[in-house]
Each structure stands twice: as C-alpha cells, then as structure tokens.
Amino acid sequence: MLTVIGEALIDEVVQADGAVLPHVGGSPMNVAVGLARLGHPVQFLGRMGQDAYGDMVAGHLKANDVLVPLAPDALPTSVARAVLDSDGAASYEFALDWTLPALAAGHGRSAAGITSGDAAESASKFMLNGTTLLHTGSIATMLAPGEAHVFDAVVTAHPHATISYDPNCRPSIIGDAAHAREQAEKFVRLADVIKASDEDLEWLYPGTDPKESARKWLALGGAEGPAVVVVTQGAGGPWAVCAAGEAECQVPGVDVVDTVGAGDSFMAALLSSLVDRELDGAHRRTELRDINPQALAEVIEYAARAAAITVSRAGANPPNRAELQK
Numbered sequence: 390m391l392t393v394i395g396e397a398l399i400d401e402v403v404q405a406d407g408a409v410l411p412h413v414g415g416s417p418m419n420v421a422v423g424l425a426r427l428g429h430p431v432q433f434l435g436r437m438g439q440d441a442y443g444d445m446v447a448g449h450l451k452a453n454d455v456l457v458p459l460a461p462d463a464l465p466t467s468v469a470r471a472v473l474d475s476d477g478a479a480s481y482e483f484a485l486d487w488t489l490p491a492l493a494a495g496h497g498r499s500a501a502g503i504t505s506g507d508a509a510e511s512a513s514k515f516m517l518n519g520t521t522l523l524h525t526g527s528i529a530t531m532l533a534p535g536e537a538h539v540f541d542a543v544v545t546a547h548p549h550a551t552i553s554y555d556p557n558c559r560p561s562i563i564g565d566a567a568h569a570r571e572q573a574e575k576f577v578r579l580a581d582v583i584k585a586s587d588e589d590l591e592w593l594y595p596g597t598d599p600k601e602s603a604r605k606w607l608a609l610g611g612a613e614g615p616a617v618v619v620v621t622q623g624a625g626g627p628w629a630v631c632a633a634g635e636a637e638c639q640v641p642g643v644d645v646v647d648t649v650g651a652g653d654s655f656m657a658a659l660l661s662s663l664v665d666r667e668l669d670g671a672h673r674r675t676e677l678r679d680i681n682p683q684a685l686a687e688v689i690e691y692a693a694r695a696a697a698i699t700v701s702r703a704g705a706n707p708p709n710r711a712e713l714q715k
Contacts, residue, residue, distance in 0.1 A: 391664070392520040392550070393421035394434040394542055395529035396487060397450075398467035399442045400649060402704065405473060411442070412649070412704040413449040414469060416527035416557045419650050422453045423657025423695070423707035424524075429664060432456035434516060434542070435529075436489055442466035458516050464488065471649055478648050483562050487528055487535035517546045521670040524660060526555035531563040531572050543579050551669045551677065554580040555656050558589045566592060578610040581677055582663065584619040584656050603630055616678040619689055621655060621696075627689045632678055636686035641697040650705025651696045657707055658695035662688040 395417025402410045421433040433455050437443035443466040450457050467485030474480070517523065523546040529539050543552055556573045563569045570593045577583060583606060590599035603618040607630055619629040628637040663669060666684070668677045680688075691713070698708040 390519045391424055391429050391431040391522045391660070391669075392434065392517060392524070392546070393417050393424070393431060394523065394525045394539055395420075395527055396467060396485065397433070397435045397437050397446045398469050398483075398485060399445060400705065401468060401470045402647070402649065403470060403472045405475065410704075411445070413446050414650065414705045415446075415467070416555065416653050417525060417529055418446070418450070419653035419705045419707065420524055420555075420657045420660075421455050422450070422705075423654050424661060425453045425455045426707055426709040427657060427661040427713070428710050429661060430456075432458055432516070432520075434459055434489075436464070436487075436535075437461050438464050438466035440466055442468065459489075473647055476645070481559065481561060483528075483559065485528065485532075485562075487532040489535040489538045514545055517542060517550070520546060520550050522551040522553065522660065522664065524553040524555075524656070525576070526553075526656075527557035528559055528562060530554070530556070530576050531559070531569055536572065540575060543576065547579055547671070549671050551582065551663075551671065551673070552580045553582040553584075553656070553660055555584045555652070556589050556593070557586075557652065558592050560592060566595075569593060574606075574609060577606050578614060580614075581616050581674060582619075582660065583615050583617070584621065584652070584659060586652060587620055587622045587625075590620065600628060600630070603628075607631070616674065617680065617685065619659065619692075621652060627655070627693055629685050629689050631680050631682070631685055633680065634682040636682045636689060638686055638690040638693055640693050643697045643701040645700045646703050648700050649703075650707065651700045653705060654699040654707040655692045655696040658713065659688060659692040662691045 397415040397418040400412045400414035424431045437446040439461045464486045470482045554576045587599040590602040594602045607618050617631050621627045626640045
C-alpha cells in the first residue's frame with residue numbers, strides 16, 4: 390500500500406474567455422490519483438468538506454480507486470482558482486483551510502473500527518502501518534496547523550516506509566520564504582526521494598543555482614538523508630542527482646493545452662517507476678541510495694513522459710499505465 394497525505398481542493402480554472410470550469414485538484418491528491426492510475430494500491434489522507442465540492446473530491450477519488458480512510462468534516466472544501474494565460478500556464482489564488490480535523494481527532498473510518506474516542510496517534514499509526522511509501526508536500530507541509538500533523542505522520546512512517554516530498558511552493562499562500570525554507574528542510578531531512586521545480590528552489594534560495602540547492606538537499610540528513618533529488622525545469626527537461634552522479638533527459642514535444650497538474654503527474658510516475666523497480670520500503674533504503682545515473686535517467690524520462698501527456702490535455706488528468714507505455 391502506498392500513502393499520500395495532503396490537501397485536496399477544487400481547481401476553478403478560468404479560461405481565456407472568462408468561463409470557469411471546476412476540476413478536482415490539490416497537488417498531493419493529484420499524485421494519489423496518478424499512482425492509482427498507474428496500477429498501485431494507494432490511500433489518500435486529506436480533508437474535504439461536507440458540501441458539493443467535497444462530494445466532487447470524494448467521487449473523483451472513488452472513481453480512480455483511491456482509498457479514503459478519513460471522513461469529510463464540517464469545514465468548506467478548499468478552492469484554488471487557476472487563471473490561464475495565453476500559453477496555458479496557470480497562476481493560482483486560494484481559499485482554503487488546512488487543519489486535518491479528522492486525523493487530529495482520530496476520526497478514522499476503517500475496518501479496524503477507529504472511532505472518535507481513539508487517540509489521533511493511534512489512528513495515524515493504524516492508517517500508516519502497512520504503507521511502503523508515504524508521499525507528501527505542497528501546502529500540506531507549509532500551512533499551520535495541519536503541517537504539524539503531516540510531519541508527525543512522516544515521523545511515524547519513516548521507520549518502515551520510503552518518504553517522498555515535493556515542496557511545490559505557493560508564495561501566494563506561504564509568503565514568508567524563510568518560513569517555507571525552514572519547513573521544507575524539515576521534510577527534506579526525512580525524505581528519501583524529493584522532486585522540486587527550479588522555480589521552487591529559486592524562491593526558497595534566491596541567487597543560488599537550483600541544481601546547487603538540490604545538491605545541498607542531497608547532503609541534508611547525512612547517511613539517513615535523501616537518496617534522490619530531482620529538479621524539473623519546464624521545457625528544459627528534468628535533472629536529478631544521487632550519490633553516484635547526475636542524470637537528465639529531454640521533455641517530449643507536445644502541444645500544450647495547460648500545465649495544471651503536470652508536476653504532480655511527474656511525481657506520481659517518478660514514484661511509480663521506483664516502486665516498479667522494488668525500491669520502496671525502508672528496508673530498501675540502501676538499494677535506493679545505490680541507484681546509478683543510468684537507472685535514474687530512465688526513471689525521470691518515464692516521469693517526463695507522464696507530465697507531457699498531462700499538459701497535452703485540460704486539467705490535472707494524469708495518464709494511466711497503458712497510455713504511458715504506448
């Protein structure tokens with residue numbers, strides 16, 4: 390079982406003609422859907438409201454065979470308004486709440502009978518017990534008070550699961566780069582696999598080459614730190630670094646409809662490729678750290694193809710395995 394923890398929301402995509410189209414989104418939730426479409430059993434730990442948008446999120450996860458152990462809560466479902474420019478690139482405005490009240494109160498709904506009377510720690514441990522990989526990132530790891538619950542979940546899962554992280558910075562929400570940098574480095578030290586965009590790293594470390602920042606992240610945590618750090622560079626193609634060296638690849642040429650969810654599709658396919666190579670689980674950390682540049686190049690090329698498919702169609706719509714293997 391793979392686990393993704395983080396925000397789910399509705400992307401209200403504003404088209405060039407002013408029309409507003411709602412799509413289910415949220416970076417971690419998109420990764421969960423991407424992993425499920427690539428054939429992996431996955432559960433999503435996040436929050437949604439008891440409202441029409443919450444029903445859209447729940448229906449989308451169910452339709453994609455993603456397990457949802459946490460019940461909806463009384464808060465409104467979060468919304469991100471994505472405004473597309475003439476090239477299809479998206480900029481975002483957010484109206485959201487990140488409290489994870491269900492997890493904080495122990496309100497699980499599972500076969501094991503986790504109830505509101507149980508401790509949050511017990512609920513978290515139960516839901517994470519069988520996972521071999523935990524992915525998180527974005528708003529979920531930056532915005533209080535929910536970020537503290539996410540960090541606790543990572544600490545809980547770390548002894549038995551591969552940890553992956555994508556900062557996916559949102560300066561319009563977390564405007565303090567120093568705070569964001571501190572939060573990111575907390576998660577980097579516990580992560581095995583990290584993906585960040587060059588824009589993320591330029592914002593977190595102004596004046597520093599993103600590749601140099603990635604190399605520094607690889608060194609955080611020492612022997613227990615990251616095994617792989619990947620930097621996406623838009624049309625410039627992804628670049629990655631591991632202990633054995635560096636790797637890069639080109640981005641497939643496609644007609645871009647919009648960039649919504651491209652990075653999340655990349656992340657899901659990156660993790661899928663590592664799982665397919667049986668490199669998930671804490672007991673395989675040594676093997677993951679021993680990955681060679683050729684294998685790493687193959688992994689990021691696979692992920693780049695997934696992102697290319699996603700940008701060729703509207704919204705956060707990651708490919709399934711059959712599409713990716715064509």
